[in-house]
Structure formats: structure tokens, C-alpha cells
Amino acid sequence: xxxxxxxxxxxxxxxxxxxxxxxxxxxxxxxxxxxxxxxxxxxxx
Amino acid sequence: xxxxxxxxxxxxxxxxxxxxxxxxxxxxxxxxxxxxxxxxxxxxxxxxxxxxxxxxxxxxxxxxxxxxxxxxxxxxxxxxxxxxxxxxxxxxxxxxxxxxxxxxxxxxxxxxxxxxxxxxxxxxxxxxxxxxxxxxxxxxxxxxxxxxxxxxxxxxxxxxxxxxxxxxxxxxxxxxxxxxxxxxxxxxxxxxxxxxxxxxxxxxxxxxxxxxxxxxxxxxxxxxxxxxxxxxxxxxxxxxxxxxxxxxxxxxxxxxxxxxxxxxxxxxxxxxxxxxxxxxxxxxxxxxxxxxxxxxxxxxx
Numbered sequence: 001x002x003x004x005x006x007x008x009x010x011x012x013x014x015x016x017x018x019x020x021x022x023x024x025x026x027x028x029x030x031x032x033x034x035x036x037x038x039x040x041x042x043x044x045x
Numbered sequence: 046x047x048x049x050x051x052x053x054x055x056x057x058x059x060x061x062x063x064x065x066x067x068x069x070x071x072x073x074x075x076x077x078x079x080x081x082x083x084x085x086x087x088x089x090x091x092x093x094x095x096x097x098x099x100x101x102x103x104x105x106x107x108x109x110x111x112x113x114x115x116x117x118x119x120x121x122x123x124x125x126x127x128x129x130x131x132x133x134x135x136x137x138x139x140x141x142x143x144x145x146x147x148x149x150x151x152x153x154x155x156x157x158x159x160x161x162x163x164x165x166x167x168x169x170x171x172x173x174x175x176x177x178x179x180x181x182x183x184x185x186x187x188x189x190x191x192x193x194x195x196x197x198x199x200x201x202x203x204x205x206x207x208x209x210x211x212x213x214x215x216x217x218x219x220x221x222x223x224x225x226x227x228x229x230x231x232x233x234x235x236x237x238x239x240x241x242x243x244x245x246x247x248x249x250x251x252x253x254x255x256x257x258x259x260x261x262x263x264x265x266x267x268x269x270x271x272x273x274x275x276x277x278x279x280x281x282x283x284x285x286x287x288x289x290x291x292x293x294x295x296x297x298x299x300x301x302x303x304x305x306x307x308x309x310x311x312x313x314x315x316x317x318x319x320x321x322x323x324x325x326x327x328x329x330x331x332x333x334x335x336x337x338x339x340x341x342x343x344x345x346x
Contacts, residue, residue, distance in 0.1 A: 010055060011055060011056060014055055014056040014057070014058060016057050016059070017059060018056050018057065018059065021059045029151075032096060032099075032155070033094045033155075033158070035096075036092060036093065036096050036155075036158055036159045038092070039090045039092035039093050040093070040159075041088065041097075043090050043093070
């Protein structure tokens with residue numbers, strides 16, 4: 001087995017980092033929308 | 046069309062995407078938006094207030110990214126901007142465009158959900174104003190680009206206020222006017238000592254097309270109505286003495302520094318100390334005034 005070329009490694013690392021960042025942002029987005037919905041219910045009560 | 050650095054085939058790095066949002070400019074946008082929200086005479090739910098300020102930040106970031114996407118060729122020609130993600134080739138244009146449009150759309154939709162239709166509408170208009178009216182239409186065509194484009198940066202306190210109250214009132218309009226009138230002296234002070242960059246890139250900034258002396262006169266002339274707009278909320282009874290005294294003192298310093306710019310005869314950037322002083326103070330000035338307008342509501346004298 002030979003090691004993958006450095007550029008491949010960089011691409012994989014960037015893809016992993018991008019996927020992680022997207023996942024974190026989506027989770028934060030869901031939490032924010034949920035929190036906004038709860039806050040709106042409280043305000044409108 | 047200048048040649049840009051070779052387009053990268055690497056997936057985007059989040060740091061380059063973050064840089065597209067002009068985080069340093071965003072600091073001022075977030076601060077003035079938050080001040081507009083805090084100055085509103087209503088109770089704001091902390092979650093909804095946080096969401097509204099976040100939307101202002103996302104909208105500003107999206108507009109800045111659209112600006113960088115459109116101006117990549119221009120940025121490549123100026124030393125101040127040549128290392129940005131697009132001109133340096135670290136990021137491809139399509140990713141930048143997707144990011145910019147996605148961020149802008151998300152900010153408006155979230156604002157509508159968290160605050161109200163009017164705040165979302167003004168946010169959408171401010172993004173359109175900066176990305177299309179300023180960036181695409183005015184910046185490369187007229188030396189008045191900064192005057193009209195300044196309106197784009199003036200929206201955040203108005204959006205913050207409207208997000209809290211649902212209404213447009215006189216105080217946020219005066220705060221809008223303050224940033225609108227502050228932008229020309231702020232940017233023209235900068236453009237005086239980096240004018241060779243703008244000239245090289247073919248941007249018709251005032252010092253490039255109208256000369257240094259004329260620009261210095263304009264800097265001083267715009268400072269007068271700016272100071273008036275800054276002080277006006279106090280005699281009109283819209284704010285208390287804390288804001289009023291801060292505005293009077295800081296505006297007086299601003300006018301003195303603008304007068305020093307007017308009196309300067311230097312043409313070499315190295316000798317433009319008054320211009321550099323005014324530019325640096327103008328940032329502090331806006332932060333302090335918006336800090337004071339929020340403090341005045343919560344800690345009235």
C-alpha cells in the first residue's frame with residue numbers, strides 16, 4: 001500500500017472539515033428555529 | 046478584465062468563507078444593530094432579540110460576500126484587498142456565490158420568523174442596496190458612490206429598532222441619517238491616503254477624480270450635518286443627557302479633526318497624519334455614540 005498524495009489528503013481534510021462545519025451549522029439552525037418558536041409562543045400568550 | 050490567480054480545485058476552507066463576510070465591518074454593523082434594538086422603548090424577548098441581531102449579522106455577511114464575489118477583479122488590483130479569498134485563488138467563485146446568496150436568504154427568512162415582516166423587508170432591501178445599487182451600479186461609475194452607498198451601512202440600527210417595535214420612528218431615522226452622513230468623511234479620509242490604490246484599480250473615488258483639496262473640503266462639509274444629526278436626538282427629546290453630552294463632546298472632536306484635514310496641504314500619504322487620525326477617530330466615534338444611545342435608555346441621567 002502506498003500513501004495517498006498530499007493533495008488528496010488535503011482534499012479529504014477539507015471535505016471532512018466542511019462536512020463538520022455544515023453539520024454544526026444545521027444543528028445550530030434547528031436549535032435557533034426551535035428557540036424562536038418557543039419564544040414566540042411565550043410572547044403571544 | 047485582470048487575470049485572477051488560478052482558481053482552486055480544493056474544497057472551500059471555512060476560514061475563507063468566513064473572510065468573505067468582512068468580519069471587521071460586521072462588528073460595527075452588529076454593534077449599531079444591537080444599539081438600535083436596545084434603544085427601542087419596549088421589552089424584547091432575549092431569544093428574539095438575539096435572533097434579530099444574528100439576522101442583521103448574517104445579512105451583512107451575505108451582502109459583503111456578494112460584494113466580494115462581484116468585485117474579485119477589482120480586489121486583485123489593490124494591495125489592501127489582493128489577498129482576499131477570491132482574488133488570491135483560495136476560493137472558487139461559484140462556492141462564494143452560493144454562500145453569499147444562501148446567507149442573505151437565510152437572514153431574511155429568519156428575521157421574518159423571529160421579528161416581523163417590516164424588519165425582514167428592510168433587511169432584504171439593505172442587502173439589495175449594498176450588493177446591487179452600491180456594488181454593481183454606483184461604485185465604478187460615480188465619485189458619489191460612497192455617499193449613496195453609505196445608506197447601505199446605515200440600515201442596521203433602523204432594522205434593530207423595527208425588529209423590536211415593528212415601527213419606523215424618528216430616533217432610528219436620525220441614527221440612520223447619522224451613519225449615512227458619517228460614511229463620506231470616514232471613507233474619504235481613508236481614500237485620501239490610499240488613493241493610488243483606487244486610481245490603479247480605476248475606481249472613481251473622490252480624491253482620484255476631484256483632487257485632494259476638494260475631497261478635504263467635502264470631508265469637512267459632510268462633518269457639519271453629521272454632527273447636527275448626531276446631536277439632534279437630545280434637543281428633540283428623543284434621548285437623555287447621557288447621549289446628548291456624549292454626542293456634543295465627540296462631535297466637537299470630530300469637527301476639530303475634520304478641520305485639521307481641511308487645513309492639511311500634504312499630497313503624500315506619509316504626511317497625511319490628520320487624515321489617518323480622523324479615520325481612526327471616526328470608528329471610535331460611531332461605536333461610542335451607539336453605545337451611548339443604548340446606555341441612555343437603560344441608564345438615563
